[in-house]
Amino acid sequence: MSDNQSHILVVDDDDQVRRMLRRCFEDEGYRVSEATDQSGVDAALDTGIDLMTLDLNLGGTDGLTIARQVRQNWDLPIIMITGKGDMIDRIVGLEIGADDYIAKPFHLREVLARVRSVLRRSGPRETASAATAAPTACIRFDGYALDMDRRSLQGSAGAIRLTSGEFDLLALFARHPHRVLSRDQIMDMLKGHDWAPNDRSIDNQIARLRKLIEVNAREPLLIKTVRGAGYCFTPHSIEA
Structure with a gap:
C-alpha cells in the first residue's frame, strides 16, 4: 500500500x-x-x-x-x-x-x-501546517534561497517553479559550489534518475536553469561551462 x-x-x-x-x-x-x-x-x-x-x-x-x-x-x-x-x-x-x-x-x-x-x-505537497513548521534546511546564494526540505526556490521576485529534476540538479550544484562536475559525475550523483546513453537531458535541464536564475542565460555567471570538463556552480556568495 x-x-x-x-x-x-x-x-x-x-x-x-x-x-x-x-x-x-x-x-x-x-x-x-x-x-x-x-x-x-x-x-x-x-x-x-x-x-x-x-x-x-x-x-x-x-x-x-x-x-x-x-x-x-x-x-x-x-x-x-x-x-x-x-x-x-x-x-x-x-x-x-x-x-x-x-x-x-x-x-x-x-x-x-x-x-x-x-x-x-x-517530495510531499506543502500544507498549511508545514508553513508554520520549524525552520528548514536552506542554502542561500546570490539573492536566492533554496529550501531543501520544501524543495522550493525563492528569488527576489518570489517563488521560482522548478521541476523535480531541475531542483535536484540545482541542489547538487549548491552542495558542491566551485567544483567542476562532468556530465557523467552529475548522472552518477543524481541517483534515482534514469539516464540513457548519450542522454542530453542534463544539458537541457542546465539550459532551463540558466533561463530561470541567470541575468543573461547566454553569458551565465552562476552555472558555467568548463570546456571539455563539465559544469561549475560559481555563486559570489553561498551559505547554508
Missing part, C-alpha cells in the same frame, strides 16, 4: 491502457483519476493531483501541448508514457519539463518504480 495516498492522474486516450494503469496504481494504494484530453486534465487538476502520467499521442490536443500548459500553471511531476520511441520526442518532452519518460510497450513494475522514484524526488 502507498504510505501517502498520492493522487495520480492517468492521461491516455486508449481505454485499455488507462484501465490497466488504474488497476496497477490502485492495487498499490494510490488514488487514481483519468483523462483523455485537455478539458479532462483541467478538471482533474482542480481536485489535487500529485503526479501525472501523460501519453504524447492523444487523438485531440497532443501530449506535448498539454504538458506545456500544465507546466506553466502547476508544480506537478509529469511522466510521459508513449508509443513514440524517437529520441527527439523524448528530448522535447524533457525540455518542456517532463520528469521522466517511458516508451510503450512497458512493464508495469517499471512504471511503478518510475512513479515511486519521481514522487520521492518531488
Whole structure:
C-alpha cells in the first residue's frame, strides 16, 4: 500500500491502457483519476493531483501541448508514457519539463518504480501546517534561497517553479559550489534518475536553469561551462 495516498492522474486516450494503469496504481494504494484530453486534465487538476502520467499521442490536443500548459500553471511531476520511441520526442518532452519518460510497450513494475522514484524526488505537497513548521534546511546564494526540505526556490521576485529534476540538479550544484562536475559525475550523483546513453537531458535541464536564475542565460555567471570538463556552480556568495 502507498504510505501517502498520492493522487495520480492517468492521461491516455486508449481505454485499455488507462484501465490497466488504474488497476496497477490502485492495487498499490494510490488514488487514481483519468483523462483523455485537455478539458479532462483541467478538471482533474482542480481536485489535487500529485503526479501525472501523460501519453504524447492523444487523438485531440497532443501530449506535448498539454504538458506545456500544465507546466506553466502547476508544480506537478509529469511522466510521459508513449508509443513514440524517437529520441527527439523524448528530448522535447524533457525540455518542456517532463520528469521522466517511458516508451510503450512497458512493464508495469517499471512504471511503478518510475512513479515511486519521481514522487520521492518531488517530495510531499506543502500544507498549511508545514508553513508554520520549524525552520528548514536552506542554502542561500546570490539573492536566492533554496529550501531543501520544501524543495522550493525563492528569488527576489518570489517563488521560482522548478521541476523535480531541475531542483535536484540545482541542489547538487549548491552542495558542491566551485567544483567542476562532468556530465557523467552529475548522472552518477543524481541517483534515482534514469539516464540513457548519450542522454542530453542534463544539458537541457542546465539550459532551463540558466533561463530561470541567470541575468543573461547566454553569458551565465552562476552555472558555467568548463570546456571539455563539465559544469561549475560559481555563486559570489553561498551559505547554508
